[in-house]
Amino acid sequence: MSTTERPRILVVGGGYVGLYAARRIQKKMRYGEATVTVVDPRSYMTYQPFLPEAAAGNISPRHVVVPLRRVLPKAEVLTGRVTTIDQDRKVATVAPLVGEAYELPFDYLIVALGAVSRTFPIPGLAEQGIGMKGIEEAIGLRNHVLEQLDKADSTTDEEIRRKALTFVFVGGGFAGAETIGEVEDMARDAAKYYRNVSREDMRFILVDAADKILPEVGPKLGQYGKEHLEGRGVEVYLSTSMDSCVDGHVVLKNGLEVDSNTIVWTAGVKPNPALARFGLPLGPRGHVDAQPTLQVTGTDYIWAAGDNAQVPDLVGRKAGNENAWCPPNAQHALRQAKVLGDNVVSGMRGFPQKEYSHANKGAVAGLGLHKGVAMIVMGKVKIKLKGRLAWYMHRGYHGMAMPTWNRKIRVFADWTLAVFLKREVVSLGAIQSPRDEFYEAAKPAPLPAAAKPVTAEKADKAEKAKAS
Template sequence: MPNTHQLSDRPRILVVGGGYVGLYVAKKLQKKVKAHGGIVTVVDPLPYMTYQPFLPEVAGGQIEPRHAIVSHRTHLGDAELVTGRVTAVDHDNRKAVVVPTEGEPFELEYQDVVMAAGAVTRTFPIPGLAESGIGLKTIEEAVALRNQVLERVETASMLPAGPERESALTFVVVGGGFAGIEAITEIEDMVRKAVSKNDRVEQDEIRFKLVEAMGRIMPEVTAEQAEWVVDHMRSRGIEVLLNTSLAKAENGKLELTDMTDKSSAGTFGADTLIWTAGVMANPMVRSTDFVVEQRGRLVTGQDLRLTNEDRTEVIEGAWAAGDISAVPDVTGGLPDGTCVPNAQHAVRQAKLLANNIYAHRYGVGRIKKYVHKNLGAVAGFGSWKGVAKVMGIKLKGAPAWIAHRGYHGLAMPTFERKFRVVGGWFLSLFFNRDTTQISDLQDPRGAFVEAATPKPKPEAKKDDAKAEAPKAEAKSSTAEAADKAEVAA
């Protein structure tokens, strides 16, 4: 058992997850709850929150990876932090099962619980996907992807013309939502810059393919804007395959299927497969006694309290927000009338949720309902390129790119991180994006292990052995003469 006696025994508000919702709720409540004799406890397997809209720019070398994350220890100094996962919640008894990164599972009692475990990558049982693909949901994936792409370009420059070289220079993104479009355009921008510095690779050798199962991309923008984005990508040499899905990803070969008639849409080699085909609510919600709706999210009222199935009764002491929750959206949203799972809703819900918990638990203020009209959408496609729809105004190209950076620069949590990100953007205006590959991240101890491993001594050469033979015979003769002299004496 872990040293659970080291955890606080004060009345606890348990925050399950330290992403957008968890960070903002804990940050706004930590001092207030502490002043009332309670404690805010955040349980998350990572010691930081990741600002996911920046991941494409991290993968494309536009943002320093550490600047896209927010440290829990730095900004949640008055909260109790537990590194681990909540794997089950028994709300009837106000207990949660925590599995720490080190040690045995233990139960943690609480007064209120905030379900903020967010979403995970949604995948399908495609042969070879788990072995060949990489997502873009974590900062680690973004860093690994950036280095893999740059490494493939460098490796290809030393390969002869043929299938192996073609596979190294082929980059495929599956998923035509915001994440997929931003990922493929940012990486394409970076690859073009890297190739311009390598005279052993030609620009026309690079192949980028976007695979989308639906008939259009980016449902968050208008159809007209989506068509413009497709035309823009194709003008950059990116092949956009609509109504197409990934069937197999085995042995370095990708097999596609035409969704209109289920026929084969081709097979080709590709060393880099990026999966951005959506997310789903964290499946840990099914290990709770809360109601889960058809999309796998927790049924949540407009005031962000968990409810019964038809939202007629609230569950005392249980709250949720962000991607894990099905919050009613009176201004539009998904076809079922709930909020779209995105950062814009998560951040705004988190701030309201913190105020509502404080009002309910300590009687300060009043509980309010979540109402937020989506102001629009912005997306960046590499340096000075993008698309946006802000308050009904359609933008594309450089104006959209500026709007994209302006919005996300302001939305990045904490002033410290805003300053670091914007400072990096400012420097990139003069020095352009960084195309330096960091090698051996998958095996960082490789160089040390090689240096510390004893090396076998080289065997003596045949010529050296022949030269040593007369010396050995001479020594033997001398020793035999000495023995004879001793006997004669």
Template sequence: MPKILIVGGGYAGFYTAWKLEKWLRNGEAEVTMVDPLPYMTYQPFLPEVAVGSIEPRHAVVAHRRHLKKTNVVTAKVTYIDHANKTATIEPPVGEPWQQEYDIVVVTAGAVSRTFPIPGVADQAIGLKNIEEAIAIRDRVLTNFDKAANLPAGPERDRLLTFVVVGGGFAGIEIFAELRSFASALLKFYPQLTFDDTHFHLIEAMGRIMPEVSLPTSHWVIKNLAQRGAEIHLDTQLSSAVDGVIELSTGEKFETDLIVWTAGVMANPSIVRHTDLPIEERGRLQVRADLRVGTEEDIVKDAWGAGDICAVPDLTGGGVGGFTVPNAQHAVRQGKLLAKNLVADMRGELPRQYFHKNLGAVAGLGLGIGVFQAGKIAVKGFIAWLMHRGYHGLAMPSWERKIRVFWGWINNFFLGRDLVSLAAAQHPRAAFEEFAARPRPAVEAAPAPAPKAVKAPARSRTKTAEPAEVTVK
């Protein structure tokens, strides 16, 4: 029975395993999926998680709950040696081991791409995983709590100044959601006013959201400006040391939250540690049928999909002739990869990946959205409903769909939950502070010096000396 190894459990990896369970016959193949995390994150929901519109656990899909026939391994793959068909797997506890396989599927996704800007590595936070979204939400709420106790001044301004770097879909969505969230928080903090909050989006290009038309992007900028947000176009971040923002325009201000969304790159822990072919931009080289290789040369028994791969875009769109790294492509590529893999095992020809983007939809805060399909643009409340409807239905499994929609219904009647759980990042702090500890051992006191003893006085009566006896 051939052994299939899936490296990565994100969109593409999860859907590949999910569909293989559906299409493989019993005993036709043994499937193993390896990922450092035990769940798949539905990343389009991260902006709503960051503002409390979606419960964090509802935006992820547990591998073991939904992959009933797949051997799920929660560990890292540190090297893929396709020449010998082995992968080095490093678990969080225990010794690494060599996993043998017959077919490898590389779907390890992407990570945030940063530049060597002073302070970014130390001060900024990305928006690629659920933990980052939770941390952003807790930081905003905690900063409001702190600022409410301070008089107007530089420190309060720093706590209530929020910066997002990157004007793509992810950047605009988190920026707009945070602006909406902050405005809704003000009624719970009578010490603060709308003018106390400051929002800055920094974009190096001359426009935002290249996925939509220019007029639509202008509408988004105008809408955000009316809500008190500031967008810096044709502007680069020069420094962020100690939270002091320095822009290429010369502007300077302080912040306590920098969200970085300025691009992604293929997972370096995989593409830098494999003998599989990597193209010039650092992505796995993949054909249109999702087999690893080029049109002339196919790497046998190796497949790839998702953000880690350079998949040709046969529609003529994309960037540089390849599909853009987003959830829409990763999900569809994962489904097709599973079909092609089963077809190849049964001696059939695989199909090429072809998906023409039907439109783009984004949420811009509670009750505001934008949708673009060709020349058709929908803005405002209707677009917001379209955004929630599309992504709610796109969430894998009915179990997850129901949780998400039920959460939205609860929020409609009860409002968003405003509790900050920042202390969860250090869960033992309170216990350690008050925990009883053994007292330090007391050093034994040195033994007292012996007292001088006075010799008894000699008696005046002589005692007879014993006679000396000689024995012969």
């Protein structure tokens, strides 16, 4: 961390909004005008729409993340967490990965912490659940699913086998539907290489408390998505929820009970709980209350956008919906970040702020290779697509939305190679505990019983026994 006399723009969070806002500011800023400091627990940004494809092995995990220091070479990138903010003193407390926490002064603040998984106090969820918010979880899920196939192929215990081949996904939004579609696709391909495992042996279950899946693309395409998944053998249970999953015993509200080693939780997100410690005005669901200019209500030096902010949807409100808010998706996050960056630079120079306004362009979702749904909005016309064409739209849109040409090219290269080469179905689960084998090899071997050293106390006892 460097010290500087220049004004400091502190960006809390290095996700989609944090990365793009910092890039925009550095692009618009004059040389030496300010210092941009980005603080995040990870040194990279994760493009979350590609997590299902990473979990299925369609994209290399390294290509789904963007290294902050490489993309922001002129910024300070600190790996740690902002724990508190003192607005009166304009000081943030940073807790690094190691060492003592320290204070970091700032002049302008961008809050871009994003969201975390929304969970409920369900017995067993914390111990058994697998999330899908980070690349680590996507890699872990892929390795875990393939390990279950390994277990089922190698055991003669029917109960172990049944539990290993039952996969439960909770949440039918984009994350849940896309993930179960991709993972089912991967498992179907992988089963070809196992003697004792077939797709018919597996059980995939999708659960959602709502009465439909994929609400983002509308009821008709959502119904198509449900029927498509059911046609592939996925059991879809709507208007129900999970009551417990202790030790992998899943109990649903509709009375269904199954045993499963794989419980994937994608039932929505909530704003990062750390926001409660920042002293900012929050909305009813914990989002930072922001104005159309993306300035935090009541301040002129703090901005917020993305999943952790409630931003008025001016287009929706002009159409008559007075309570319209921008939905938390990549489409809005990208565009908000650019407006936010421009407004920060304008704020430094004393110029007026620009309001954020964006009409929804639609939504796309992939449900596995060559399968998808898409709703494209062109003015007042909604074009609905399904199947292979929608899948091409999904890949094309997100491929171009991926930050940096470096990552765009790598992602498209992965897809191109997959046309000619078969999908990898190897599990690298041991990568999560790489020292286990070395530890077993390096730990001292136990001494044989005859060679165990005799302690002085035991020797004394032996001498007394002989004397008696």
